[in-house]
Amino acid sequence: MSPATPGGSLLVLALILPVAAMLVAFVLGGRAAERLALAALGLGALLAMLVAAAVYRAGAPLAYAVGGWAPPLGLALRADGVTAAMLLTAALVLLAVALFGRTGHATPPGLAEARAPFAFWCFLLALSAALAAAFLGGDLFNLFVALEMLTFAALALACLEGKPSQFRSELRYLLFALIGSVLYLLGTVLLYGGYGTLDIALLAGRARADAPTLLAAALMTAGLAAKMALFPLHLWLPPAHAGAPPAASAVLSGLVVKASFVLLLRLWFWVMPPLAAAAAAPLLAALGAAAILAGSLVALRQARLKLLVAYSTVAQIGYLFLMFPLALAGDAEVAARAWLGGILQASSHAFAKAAMFLAAGLIAGALGHDRIAALGGAGRAVPVCVVAFGLAGLSLMGIPPSGGFTAKWLLLTSAVATGQWWWALVIVGGGVLTGGYVYRVLAGSLTAPPVTDAPIGDAPLPAAASRGPQLVALALALVSVGLGLLPLASFGLVQVGRLGAAP
Amino acid sequence: MSAVLAFLGLLAVAAGAGFFVAGTAGVIRFPDTPSRLHALTKADNLGLGLVVLGLLPFVPGWFFALKLLLVWALVLLSGATAAQLIAERVRGPEPPA
Amino acid sequence: MTLDGVLAGVLDGLLAALVLAAAGWTLAAPAAFPATIGFVGFGLLLTLAWVRLGAPDVALTEAAIGTGATGVILLLAVVRLRGGEEEVSAATPGRALVLAAGLLAGAVGLALALAVLALPDPAPGLAAEAAARTAPLGLGNPVAAVLMVFRGLDTLLESVVLVFTVLAVWSMAPDRHWGGRPGPEFPRQDDGPLALLARLLPPVGLVIGIYIAWVGTDAPGGKFQGGTILAAMWVVAWAAGLVQAPSVADRRVRLMLVAGPLVFVLVGLAGFGIADGFLAYPPALAKPLILVIEAAMTLSVAAALALLIAGPPEHPPERVT
Amino acid sequence: MSGAPIFGLTGAALVGLGLFGLLVQAAVLRKILAFNLLGAGVFLLFGVVAQRGGTAGGGADAVPQAMVITGLVVAFAATALAVVVALRMHQITGAATISESDGAEPGGSDAA
Structure with a gap:
C-alpha cells in the first residue's frame, strides 16, 4: 500500500479541523464557542462527504503518511469504505445534535459565559475530533489515544447536568471504559512484541495464529466489548446513557460505541489471520444474540422511557456482532452482503437512536416526567417527536422500508444462505420484541392526556416544545428510514478496501 | 583517578548505604513518630551525603559533580521541610516564642 | 555468565x-x-x-x-x-466472588506471562531504524524523535487530551462556581517550614524544569518531565498560599493551556507549505521548529498538570468592584 | 539484556494484581489505585518489549518507550478525571463506592 494517495490531505483536514476548533473554542469561550462549534461541525459534515466521494471515486482506500514517514516508523491515516461511511454518519449526527443543542445549550442572556453551555460546545468538538481520529487512525496505538479521548469526552458530556444520581453511573462507565482501554493496550504491546509494528495494514500481512497473537486478540476484544457494552458487560450502559442530557445520550448511544465496533472490525477482519477469526466469530455472534434477546426483554419491562431507549441500545449493538460469522463465510457474495448489513446496521442505528433519545428528551421535557405508564397526551403536546420516535422505532424493528430493515434483511438472508439459520431466528425474534417495546411507547403517547380535574397538580398540562428541536429529531429518524429507500448498489462504497473483496 | 580515591569513594558509598539500612530499621522499629522522623532524616541526610561524596571521584566532569551536589542539597531541603511539617502535625503548632 | x-x-x-x-x-x-x-x-x-x-x-x-x-x-x-x-x-464482595476474581485475574496474569516468554526471538522492532533516522534530524535522543517527528500525531492528540481533561475537570463544578478559582484556597504562610520551602525551592526548580525540558531533544528529558517540575513549583507556592489559582474564566490561562497543541497544529499545517505535508519538517529547520513546539508544549503541560492537581473551581467568582 | 524476562514476569504479575484489585475492591479510590497498578504492569511490558528489541550496540527500541510516555500522560489524565468524578459523587451523595445498594434510581429524568 502506498504511503500517501491523492486526496490524502482531506483526511488530515477531517481530523485537524475539529481539533483546532476545540482548542480555539476553549480560549474564546461563551457564545463564540457555540458559533465556532456550529461552523466547524457544519464544515466537518462537508469534509466527511468529500472523503466519502473521494473513496467512492477512487474505488480504493485513501491513505496519508503523517509527516511523510511511512509505517512502520511513521503513522498512517487511512479511509476505506467503513471509515467513509462511519465518518459521514458521525458528522451528520453530530451536526444534528448541535442544531438540537442550540435551544437547550445556549448561553443564557446576561451572562458572558455559563458553565454547561460552554462545556457542551467544547465537548461536542472534542467528540468530533476523537471520532475522526478513531475512524481514520491506521495504527493501533494511535487508536488507543483516540479511544481515550473519546471516553473522556463522552464522560464529560454525560456529567454535564451534574445530577446527583449521575456521577455514580458515569463513574461506573468510566471505570469500565478504562479497564477496556487497558486491556486493549495490553493487546497492542503483545502485537508489537510479535511483529515490531502496530500499523493495521502491515499487521494484516504478518500476523500468525501463535499464542501471543491470540491472547492479544482475546484481550483487545474483551476490552472493546466492555467499552461497547456487549452482553454480559452491558450493565453500565443503560443508567449511564439514560441519565445524561438528551443531546449527550444521543451521541453516546448512537456514535461513541461505534468507534469500538470499527476497531473490532479492524482487529478481526484485517489484523487476525482468517482461520483464527472464523473460529472466534461464532462466540462473538452468540454474545451478540444474547444481547439482542436480553436487551430487548429488559427494555420491554422498563418503566421509564429513557431507560427503555438505553436498553434498546444494548440489544441493537448485539446485531452488529452477528455480522462476524456471516461476513467471514466462504462465499464472497454472501460475505459482501453480510458486511454491508453490519455497516448499515451501525449507521442506521446511529441515526435512529439519536432520533429516539432526542425525541424522548423532548417528550420528558414536555410532560415533566418520562414514566411510560403516564405518557398520555404526548401525542398532542409534541406530535412531531412521537412521529420521530415511531419512525426510528420502525428502523430498529426492521420494518420495510427503512435502513434497519435493509440491514437486518441482509444479515438474515446471509444467515440463511450460509446455513446458519439460528442467527436468522434471533434477528426475527429481536425484531418482534423491539416491536413490543416501541408499541408500548407509541400506544401510551397516543392516548388522551390524563384527566386534569385531579385535585392535586401532579399532572400538569403538557407544555408544547419549540419546533426546531422536534424537527431535528424527525430529520434524524427520516434519514434512518431513508437509508432503506436507496438501491443496494449505491452502497458499493462500504465494500471499498474490505480485505478479500473484489477491488 | 587514583586507586586511593576510588577506594575512598567506595568506602563512603558503603558507609552511606549503612546509614540507610540503620535509618530504615529505625523507621520500622522505633515506637513513635518523632523518633521515627529522627531516624529517617538523620539517615537520609547523612547517608545520601556520603553516597554523593563517594560518587564524586567517579563522575566524568564538574557539571555532573554539580548536579550530584544539587541533588543532595534539594533532598536536604525537602527532607527538612517534610520532617518539620509532619512534626508540627503530630505535636500541634509550636507556641510563638 | x-x-x-x-x-x-x-x-x-x-x-x-x-x-x-x-x-x-x-x-x-x-x-x-x-x-x-x-x-x-x-x-x-x-x-x-x-x-x-x-x-x-x-x-x-x-x-x-x-x-x-x-x-x-x-x-x-x-x-x-x-x-x-x-x-x-x-x-x-463475598468469598466466592473474591475467589472467582482471583482465578480470573490469575489466569490473565499467567497467560500473559507465558505469552511474554513466547514472544519471538530475535525480537522484531524499530530500534535500528529509529536510531538511524534521529541523527539526520539534528536530534540526539531517539525517544524525542519518535515523540516529535515519527509519531508526532500521537503526541499532538495526547496533548489535546491533557488540555481537554482540564476543561472536563472544570466542568464538574456546580454552575454557581463557574468563573471561580480552581481548588481549595490555602491560607498564606509567612513563616514556618512550608513558607521557607515555597520561597527557596521555586527558583531552583524553575531552572531545573526548564533545563530538563530543554535537553530533551538530545538527552533524557523533555516537555512532560520538565513541565511536571514547573507545575510542582507552582503547587508548592500555591499550597503555601503565596499564589492563587487563576480564575477558570481567565483567557490568559486558557491561552497558556492550548499554546502547546495549537503551536503543534500550526507548525504541522505549515508543513503543507514548507515541507512534505502535515507534521513534516524541512530538514534544515527541523530542530528549531521542534524546539519551538517543545517550548510551547512545556508551558501547556505545566499549566495543565498544575490545574489538574488543583481540581474544579470550589468557590463562586469574587465580585469585581 | 538480562532484565527482560524478570521484568516481563513482573509486568504480567502486576496486571494480574491490578485486575484483581479492580474486581474486588469496593472503595472507588482503591479501585483507582488498582487501575494504576494495572496500567503500570502494561507499561512495564512495553519496556520489556523495547529492551528485547534493542540493537546489540545501541540502546533499546525508542518506539515502545515513546508509547509509554504517551500512555503515562493519558493514564494520569484518566486518574485525574476519575478522582474528580469520585469526589463530586462523594460531595453530593456521600457515597464512596459505585455499588447500587441504596436503591437510588439510576438514570431517568423526573423533573416534576
Whole structure:
C-alpha cells in the first residue's frame, strides 16, 4: 500500500479541523464557542462527504503518511469504505445534535459565559475530533489515544447536568471504559512484541495464529466489548446513557460505541489471520444474540422511557456482532452482503437512536416526567417527536422500508444462505420484541392526556416544545428510514478496501 | 583517578548505604513518630551525603559533580521541610516564642 | 555468565520482588491513606526498574507524572474522601466472588506471562531504524524523535487530551462556581517550614524544569518531565498560599493551556507549505521548529498538570468592584 | 539484556494484581489505585518489549518507550478525571463506592 494517495490531505483536514476548533473554542469561550462549534461541525459534515466521494471515486482506500514517514516508523491515516461511511454518519449526527443543542445549550442572556453551555460546545468538538481520529487512525496505538479521548469526552458530556444520581453511573462507565482501554493496550504491546509494528495494514500481512497473537486478540476484544457494552458487560450502559442530557445520550448511544465496533472490525477482519477469526466469530455472534434477546426483554419491562431507549441500545449493538460469522463465510457474495448489513446496521442505528433519545428528551421535557405508564397526551403536546420516535422505532424493528430493515434483511438472508439459520431466528425474534417495546411507547403517547380535574397538580398540562428541536429529531429518524429507500448498489462504497473483496 | 580515591569513594558509598539500612530499621522499629522522623532524616541526610561524596571521584566532569551536589542539597531541603511539617502535625503548632 | 551478569540478575530480581511487594501492599493496606503511600513507593521502585530497562526517559516520566503528579492527586483525594467505611464493607464482595476474581485475574496474569516468554526471538522492532533516522534530524535522543517527528500525531492528540481533561475537570463544578478559582484556597504562610520551602525551592526548580525540558531533544528529558517540575513549583507556592489559582474564566490561562497543541497544529499545517505535508519538517529547520513546539508544549503541560492537581473551581467568582 | 524476562514476569504479575484489585475492591479510590497498578504492569511490558528489541550496540527500541510516555500522560489524565468524578459523587451523595445498594434510581429524568 502506498504511503500517501491523492486526496490524502482531506483526511488530515477531517481530523485537524475539529481539533483546532476545540482548542480555539476553549480560549474564546461563551457564545463564540457555540458559533465556532456550529461552523466547524457544519464544515466537518462537508469534509466527511468529500472523503466519502473521494473513496467512492477512487474505488480504493485513501491513505496519508503523517509527516511523510511511512509505517512502520511513521503513522498512517487511512479511509476505506467503513471509515467513509462511519465518518459521514458521525458528522451528520453530530451536526444534528448541535442544531438540537442550540435551544437547550445556549448561553443564557446576561451572562458572558455559563458553565454547561460552554462545556457542551467544547465537548461536542472534542467528540468530533476523537471520532475522526478513531475512524481514520491506521495504527493501533494511535487508536488507543483516540479511544481515550473519546471516553473522556463522552464522560464529560454525560456529567454535564451534574445530577446527583449521575456521577455514580458515569463513574461506573468510566471505570469500565478504562479497564477496556487497558486491556486493549495490553493487546497492542503483545502485537508489537510479535511483529515490531502496530500499523493495521502491515499487521494484516504478518500476523500468525501463535499464542501471543491470540491472547492479544482475546484481550483487545474483551476490552472493546466492555467499552461497547456487549452482553454480559452491558450493565453500565443503560443508567449511564439514560441519565445524561438528551443531546449527550444521543451521541453516546448512537456514535461513541461505534468507534469500538470499527476497531473490532479492524482487529478481526484485517489484523487476525482468517482461520483464527472464523473460529472466534461464532462466540462473538452468540454474545451478540444474547444481547439482542436480553436487551430487548429488559427494555420491554422498563418503566421509564429513557431507560427503555438505553436498553434498546444494548440489544441493537448485539446485531452488529452477528455480522462476524456471516461476513467471514466462504462465499464472497454472501460475505459482501453480510458486511454491508453490519455497516448499515451501525449507521442506521446511529441515526435512529439519536432520533429516539432526542425525541424522548423532548417528550420528558414536555410532560415533566418520562414514566411510560403516564405518557398520555404526548401525542398532542409534541406530535412531531412521537412521529420521530415511531419512525426510528420502525428502523430498529426492521420494518420495510427503512435502513434497519435493509440491514437486518441482509444479515438474515446471509444467515440463511450460509446455513446458519439460528442467527436468522434471533434477528426475527429481536425484531418482534423491539416491536413490543416501541408499541408500548407509541400506544401510551397516543392516548388522551390524563384527566386534569385531579385535585392535586401532579399532572400538569403538557407544555408544547419549540419546533426546531422536534424537527431535528424527525430529520434524524427520516434519514434512518431513508437509508432503506436507496438501491443496494449505491452502497458499493462500504465494500471499498474490505480485505478479500473484489477491488 | 587514583586507586586511593576510588577506594575512598567506595568506602563512603558503603558507609552511606549503612546509614540507610540503620535509618530504615529505625523507621520500622522505633515506637513513635518523632523518633521515627529522627531516624529517617538523620539517615537520609547523612547517608545520601556520603553516597554523593563517594560518587564524586567517579563522575566524568564538574557539571555532573554539580548536579550530584544539587541533588543532595534539594533532598536536604525537602527532607527538612517534610520532617518539620509532619512534626508540627503530630505535636500541634509550636507556641510563638 | 560473568560476575557482572549474576550481580545484575540478583539486583533485578530484588527490584522486581520489591515492586511486587509494594503493589501487594497498595492493594492489601487496611486504609486508603497507607495504600496511597504504598503506591507512591511502588512508583519510585518502578522508576528504578525503568532505569534497569534502559529507559531513562520513561523513568523520568514515571517519577514525575506516574508517581509524583498522580500521587499528589490521589493523596489530596484521600484526605477529602473520608468516611463511608460501612458502605465500603457492605459493598465488598463475598468469598466466592473474591475467589472467582482471583482465578480470573490469575489466569490473565499467567497467560500473559507465558505469552511474554513466547514472544519471538530475535525480537522484531524499530530500534535500528529509529536510531538511524534521529541523527539526520539534528536530534540526539531517539525517544524525542519518535515523540516529535515519527509519531508526532500521537503526541499532538495526547496533548489535546491533557488540555481537554482540564476543561472536563472544570466542568464538574456546580454552575454557581463557574468563573471561580480552581481548588481549595490555602491560607498564606509567612513563616514556618512550608513558607521557607515555597520561597527557596521555586527558583531552583524553575531552572531545573526548564533545563530538563530543554535537553530533551538530545538527552533524557523533555516537555512532560520538565513541565511536571514547573507545575510542582507552582503547587508548592500555591499550597503555601503565596499564589492563587487563576480564575477558570481567565483567557490568559486558557491561552497558556492550548499554546502547546495549537503551536503543534500550526507548525504541522505549515508543513503543507514548507515541507512534505502535515507534521513534516524541512530538514534544515527541523530542530528549531521542534524546539519551538517543545517550548510551547512545556508551558501547556505545566499549566495543565498544575490545574489538574488543583481540581474544579470550589468557590463562586469574587465580585469585581 | 538480562532484565527482560524478570521484568516481563513482573509486568504480567502486576496486571494480574491490578485486575484483581479492580474486581474486588469496593472503595472507588482503591479501585483507582488498582487501575494504576494495572496500567503500570502494561507499561512495564512495553519496556520489556523495547529492551528485547534493542540493537546489540545501541540502546533499546525508542518506539515502545515513546508509547509509554504517551500512555503515562493519558493514564494520569484518566486518574485525574476519575478522582474528580469520585469526589463530586462523594460531595453530593456521600457515597464512596459505585455499588447500587441504596436503591437510588439510576438514570431517568423526573423533573416534576
